[in-house]
Amino acid sequence: MQLFRKTHNAEATASANRQNLVLPDNLPCYMIPYGRNLKFYGREAELDEIKTVLDPTPQSDDLKVLSICGLGGVGKTQLALQYANTMMESYDAVAWIPADTQAILVRALAMFAAKLGLMKDGSEDDLQAVQKVRDWLSTAGRRVLLVFDNLEDVQILSQVWPWAGNGSFIITTRSPAVASGRARCVLHLKSFETSTAVKVLNELTGIQALEESEKQAAIEICQSIGGLPLAIVHMSSFIQDRGSTYEEFLDLFKKHAERILASSQTQVDYDHTLYTVWDSSMQSLSTNAKTLLSLLSFFDPNAIPERFLTNPQNQITDPRFEFLSDDFAFGDAVSELITKASLVDRLTSAKSISMNRLVKIVSSVRVPEEERTVYFNTTIQMLSNAFPNTWDSRVDQQGHGFQSWETCSAVVAHVSSLMVLQEQYGLEATNTEAFAELVFRIGTYLWESEQPLTAKTFFEYGLHLGIDPESRVYAHVYRLLGHIALDIAQPRAALAAYQRAYEVTELLDGPESIAVGEVLDSLACSCAEIGDVLRARAYLERSDEINQAQNGRTSSRTQAIFALAYLRGHEPEEALDALNLCWRLQGKTGKEIKYSQYPKHAGDIVLYARIKFALGQKDEARQLVLRSIEMRRGIFSSKGPRVADSLFILARMLEDEAEENAAAKMYREIIDMNCGSAEMKGHLARSLWFLAGVEGRLGRADYASDLRKLANEERAKIMGREHLDEDTDEAFMSLVGWMLW
Incomplete structure (x- = not known):
């Protein structure tokens, strides 16, 4: 092979000499459109990789070719420019060749030939000039760097590609297929990670955010634009022009993203704005690929299964979506979005599609107004079929959807995207009930998986879609809002929600219905949490009467809440009897409950432990709490509210046994679990307060005082507190529900 290359090179040189190729005497020769960018940030690693691959110093008979591939606006051109400018003196000649089309390429190469001095006179045409550049590249033996920028068709390089020589070539392109057509080394350029994007934004704006709110706003800005370098440049210019803080700009961007994007201007060294950078790519797509891109813009951009x-x-039934049911046609459409313009990425292992967040915004804006409702309804239909429908099923157990949580979690962000688009464009679903039900399913999943505050926003959003206030759906939503209120230690708000659910349920099903009995159980639970045990038992007795009349027996749910009410009323023996009856009605033994994967059974074990402790069986109680911690860590987040609650109960038991150091360790573990989520604020404040008590008894009065101050500060951050802010154990206990099932 080496012998062939040398022979071919010699023959080519002889041929070139016969053609009277003029050897240039005006080296070095540099044809670079823009100078060095003094605000080049965030691509140091990629720049080093290019330097390694294209290093012109080693003697070699091979061309060194590297392609930079990626989404428009990701910084391919800027990276190539930075290399060309910083490494210019290492080459005898550097030429920047725009390669958008055949005509543009040829004209640029002709200019390079003239600048090199390859043209004897003005008689040669551009194509002859290209041939002379090719011959010179093949025979001159010079260190040459050519940058073919924005190449869309790899075939047009054939006319200039040398048959020999040791030059260095860079190709920038949006197409992965084009990138690999001539280069062994392909650099797939991605948008900045959030941390890098924030650093670049700070450098470009000159703002160094000191306050936490400003730092968070900078993070949200970079996330909103998907870390796209071109967008960061435009946003930084907008912020500087307006003299805005990050918080001010973020508020404006949330309200007027389209107008801000439309106002972006071309840069000195880049010919596109945020609205035009993908124009040619999107316009060249096939009908199916355009339809798919529009549809994807209604989903969250990350990981669309x-x-x-x-x-x-x-x-x-809409014919424009027929290709989705044809796996070959669908594959073609996906491939086109990837290979033509890098508009999307595909994760093969997960069989999912992702797109830059800014591509989503621009793509959704490009959907004609009269077609948006079609895409909106289609996305609702797809997500409804993807999400298990268990939210309004009537079963004996709450949290009944836990077995499908993994499937549910994949849908949440996509429904959130629909909600944002619905408000942004004023879209109305053809089937409002179907959209509302989808939103309610998400809310139910979020509540079951320990995200009650987020769940609440979904339920409230769904209610504003125009649900009939005298429907079963309406009643069920308010019952779930009551459950959420209990989880966030707002039992009075829960009572009000349950009363609303009761009124509608009684109207629809009658006062003696099983459905009414279920709501009575919920009313009893909220009363027990408030501490009104007598009222709780009255509701339960009424529920029991209905169950006996309709089913001939009590319900396990009613007996579980009886157990709670009895324990809250300091009647642990009766509580134990009720809990055992609850399990028998489920056909379960205590051992089966202890090793169940069902979330509410972990709560049963907590209640069982507290009953045992109240009965003086303290060793068994502690073992049961330890088991509940194990169960909850296996089911929920290891740093979530229910694990924190079990740890707190164990700490209180240890305190009761005068094991102060062990109790303090438990409290600290809860404090260390705090991840900033609103759901954990009550647990954090409560643990700080009780740790202060332990530290005070251990003789560390100053530390205890600091902890109490922190406890008060954290309590003040909790919204919707129903108890007075007193410095008492009772007041801090009220920050978390008395019983978290």
């Missing part, structure tokens, strides 16, 4: 789009159960 392909099964959502191609599910046969979708039964979409």
Whole structure:
């Protein structure tokens, strides 16, 4: 092979000499459109990689070719420019060749030939000039760098590609297929990670955020634009022009993203704005690929499972979406979005599609107004079929959807995206009830998986879609809002929600219905949490009467809440009897409950432990609490509210046994668990307060005083507190529900 290359090179040189190729005498020769960018940030590692691959110093008979591939605006051109400018003196000649089309390429190469001095006179045409550049590259033996910028068709390089020589070539392109057509080394350029994006934003704006709110705003800005370098440049210019803080700009961007994007101007060294950078790519797409891109823009841009789009159960009749049911046609459309312009990425292992957040915004804006409702309804239908429908099923157990939590979690962000678009464009679903139900399913999943505050926003959003206030759906939503209120230590708010659910349920099903009995159980639970045990028992007795009349027996749910009410009323023996009856009605033994994967059974074990402790069986109680911690860590987040609650109960038991150091360790573990989530604020404040008590008894009065101050500060951050802010154990205990099932 080496012998062939040398022979071919010699023949080519002889041929070139016969053609009277003029050897240039005006080296070095540099043709670079823009100078060095003094505000080049965040690509140091990539720049080093290019330097390594294209290093012109070693003697070699091989061309060194590197392609930079990625989404428009990701910084391919800027990276190539930075290399060309910083390494210019290492080469005898450097030429920047725009390669958008054949005509543009040829004209640029002709200019390079003239600048090199390859043209004897003005008689040669551009194509002859290209041939002379090719011959010179093949025979001159010079250190040459050519940058072919924005190449869309790899075939047009054939006319200038040398048959020999040791030059260095860079190709920038949006197409992965084009990138790999001539280069062994392909650098897939991605948008900045959030941390890098924030650093670049700070450098460009000159703002160094000191306050936490400003730092968070900078993070949200960079996340909102997907870390796209071109967007960061434009946003920084906008911020500087307006003299805005990050918080001010973020508020403006949330309200007027389209107008801000439309106002972006071209840069000195880049010819596109945020609205035009993908124009040619999007316009060149096939009909199916355009439809797919528009559809994807209604989903969250991160990890869109392909099964959502191609599910046969979708039964979409609109002919524009027929290709989704044809795996070959669908694959073609996805491939086109990837290979033509890097508009999306595909994670093969997960069979999911992702897109830059800014591509989503621009793509959704490009959907004609009269077609948005079609895409909106289609996405609702797809997500409804992807999400297990358990939210309004009547079963003996709450949290009944836990077995499908993993599936549910994949849908949440996509429904959130629909909600944002619905408000942004004033869209109305053709089937409002179907959209509301989808939102309620998400809310139920979020509540079951220890995200009650987020769940609440979904339920409240769904209610504003125009649900009939005298429907079963309406009643069920208010019952779930009551459950959420209990989870965030707002039992009076829960009572009000349950009363609303009771009124509608009684109207629809009658006062003696099983459905009314279920709501009575919930009313009893809120009363027990408030401490009104007598009223709780009255509700339970009424529920029991209904169950006996309708089913001939009590319900396990009623007996579980009886156990709670009895224990709250300092009657542990009766509480134990009620809890045992609850399990028998489920056909379960205590041992089976202890090793169950069902979330509410972990709560049963907590209640069981507290009953045992109240009965004086303290060793068994502690073992049961330890088991509940194990169960809850296996089911929920290891740093979530229910694990924190079990740890707190164990700490209180240890305190009761005068094991102060062990109790303090438990409290500290809860404090260390705090991840900033609103759901954990009550647990944090409560643990700080009780740790202060332990530290005070251990003789560390100053430390205890600091802890109490922190406890008060954290308590003040909790919204919707129903108890007076007193410096008492009772007041801090009220920050968390008395019983978290």
